[in-house]
Amino acid sequence: MKRLTHLESYVRSVRPEFETMLGDLVETPSVSSDPRRAEDIARTATLAKQCAERLGAQAQIVTTSGYPVLSGGWDVGKQYPTLTIYNHLDVQPAQEPEWKQDPFVFRKEGNQYRGRGTTDDKGPALTALFACKYAVDQGVPLNLRFLWELEEEIGSPNFQDALDQRHVVPRPDSVLVSDTIWVSRQRPAISTGLRGLVAARLSLRTGTTDVHSGLTGGGARNPLAELCAAVHACVDARTGRVKIPGFYDEVLRPTAAEMKQFLSSGFQVSRFKKAYGFRSIRTENCSDLLKRIWAAPTFEVHGLPGGHMGPGVKTVVPPSGEVRVSMRLVPNQHPRKIFSRLKAHLKKHNPDVRVESSGQLEPFRGVTQGPYAQALHQAVQAGFGKSPSLIREGGSIGAVALMERAWKVPILFFGLSLPEHGYHAPNECFDWGQASGGIRTFVEYFSRVADHSAGGDSSLRSSGQALRSE
Ligand SMILES: [Zn+2]
Numbered sequence: 069m070k071r072l073t074h075l076e077s078y079v080r081s082v083r084p085e086f087e088t089m090l091g092d093l094v095e096t097p098s099v100s101s102d103p104r105r106a107e108d109i110a111r112t113a114t115l116a117k118q119c120a121e122r123l124g125a126q127a128q129i130v131t132t133s134g135y136p137v138l139s140g141g142w143d144v145g146k147q148y149p150t151l152t153i154y155n156h157l158d159v160q161p162a163q164e165p166e167w168k169q170d171p172f173v174f175r176k177e178g179n180q181y182r183g184r185g186t187t188d189d190k191g192p193a194l195t196a197l198f199a200c201k202y203a204v205d206q207g208v209p210l211n212l213r214f215l216w217e218l219e220e221e222i223g224s225p226n227f228q229d230a231l232d233q234r235h236v237v238p239r240p241d242s243v244l245v246s247d248t249i250w251v252s253r254q255r256p257a258i259s260t261g262l263r264g265l266v267a268a269r270l271s272l273r274t275g276t277t278d279v280h281s282g283l284t285g286g287g288a289r290n291p292l293a294e295l296c297a298a299v300h301a302c303v304d305a306r307t308g309r310v311k312i313p314g315f316y317d318e319v320l321r322p323t324a325a326e327m328k329q330f331l332s333s334g335f336q337v338s339r340f341k342k343a344y345g346f347r348s349i350r351t352e353n354c355s356d357l358l359k360r361i362w363a364a365p366t367f368e369v370h371g372l373p374g375g376h377m378g379p380g381v382k383t384v385v386p387p388s389g390e391v392r393v394s395m396r397l398v399p400n401q402h403p404r405k406i407f408s409r410l411k412a413h414l415k416k417h418n419p420d421v422r423v424e425s426s427g428q429l430e431p432f433r434g435v436t437q438g439p440y441a442q443a444l445h446q447a448v449q450a451g452f453g454k455s456p457s458l459i460r461e462g463g464s465i466g467a468v469a470l471m472e473r474a475w476k477v478p479i480l481f482f483g484l485s486l487p488e489h490g491y492h493a494p495n496e497c498f499d500w501g502q503a504s505g506g507i508r509t510f511v512e513y514f515s516r517v518a519d520h521s522a523g524g525d526s527s528l529r530s531s532g533q534a535l536r537s538e
Pocket residue numbers: 156188189220247
């Protein structure tokens with residue numbers, strides 16, 4: 069392996085610049101779901117471009133039909149493989165009353181950095197950027213690129229636009245996605261899969277106006293009650309078991325070895341309950357719970373607007389109602405197939421219920437074996453001094469399936485967020501421990517990947533599917 073010199077002093081020396089850049093990014097509220105923040109998103113793109121250029125990278129703001137994507141990096145030679153690191157720079161809204169500070173004011177307290185976007189995903193993006201800069205300066209023979217999205221938190225609706233512009237977003241030989249969470253600070257975690265999503269709106273109209281239940285009740289149909297029955301036809305609300313025929317047909321169940329990895333991640337049922345404020349959950353059994361949140365599909369009800377919502381009793385029978393639902397899918401399930409099964413099932417159950425799609429995301433299975441996975445495993449061990457556990461991510465990252473389809477190259481995950489970082493929650497924070505360990509890990513990973521390819525491992529030049537483990 070190429071000897072890396074002075075990594076520790078590099079890590080120490082870049083800390084002030086890292087903090088200044090993170091502060092500037094955090095204080096630009098890039099909330100992608102809020103149209104009033106459009107200008108802040110544009111400012112974020114400019115700011116991020118400047119950060120990259122300050123470190124010697126070239127960077128381009130790639131326009132799409134929505135918010136732009138930043139693409140850039142260091143091209144050191146066509147003969148070398150290219151590695152692209154994906155992060156996003158848009159953030160969740162921050163209206164939770166529990167915030168102890170202005171979420172868009174960057175605060176540094178010792179090793180901690182506070183503010184919306186610190187851990188998701190501005191801190192990890194800069195961590196990777198500083199690691200790239202070091203690797204390039206050390207002459208690691210790898211073209212290191214970054215791809216920073218500004219619509220991740222709204223499901224990546226226009227990311228494909230950027231991927232289609234191949235002259236500015238070139239196809240790499242592999243991708244590293246840095247937008248995932250560990251289970252505990254005590255043990256690094258590598259995510260090996262993401263759940264997908266099928267969201268739908270079920271609606272029913274049986275009248276034109278609110279009517280009095282004393283005058284019409286008994287004869288009138290009740291759309292809200294019928295929608296509740298439709299939900300009941302889809303899911304056993306107590307166990308979570310989905311009743312749509314064929315729903316589980318394609319599910320890949322976790323292997324015994326995978327379950328063992330899940331259990332060694334440091335996950336604790338009690339901490340899970342505390343972290344999310346649960347009074348009770350469906351199971352207290354650790355392995356059952358992990359299977360449910362990482363490796364099994366779900367059916368959830370998010371909202372049931374309709375009828376009388378004001379104070380007191382009003383005995384109306386509403387003319388219409390709707391219910392918003394979604395299903396998380398696991399690898400091997402297909403969003404379109406699942407949506408059509410939902411539709412067919414409800415048509416049989418109650419043909420008057422309208423079923424509309426409100427968005428779909430493919431589930432994803434990452435690379436878990438082969439040279440890239442091995443390099444990442446060793447890099448994490450070197451960067452954090454502990455071997456990582458292989459877990460799954462219960463959420464979805466829309467861009468991942470799009471990159472997979474466009475490029476057919478190995479995609480691996482290594483995030484730096486911790487449960488206590490307040491991911492998608494109030495009082496979000498990041499810390500220097502994760503950033504410095506992250507820089508070391510990324511540098512190690514780059515150098516190992518470069519090493520493999522220099523050693524004649526041509527499988528690291530993308531041959532697509534050959535490298536995918538399953
Ligand atoms: Zn994120």
